[in-house]
Amino acid sequence: MDTDTAQGPELVLQGKFADATTRVACSQDSPPAADEGVVRIPVSMVNRIRKACDAAEAAGTQL
Secondary structure, eight states: OBOOOTTOOBOOOOOEEOOHHHHHHHHHHSOOOTTOOOEEOOGGGHHHHHHHHHHHHHHGGGO
C-alpha cells in the first residue's frame, strides 16, 4: 500500500511481466496507458490480494 501518492492511496502489486501474446490480447480489451504494463499474478496470491484490498478498504479515510 502506497499512501504517499498525488492521486491518493494505491495498492502496489508485483508480478511477472506478461508475454507478448498476452499483452496484445489485453490491449485489445483495455489498452494500457503509457505508464502502465501487463503483469501476471499467480492464483496463489488471490487470497493475499483480497486481504490487502479488504485492509485498504477498512482503512478508508484513515489513509
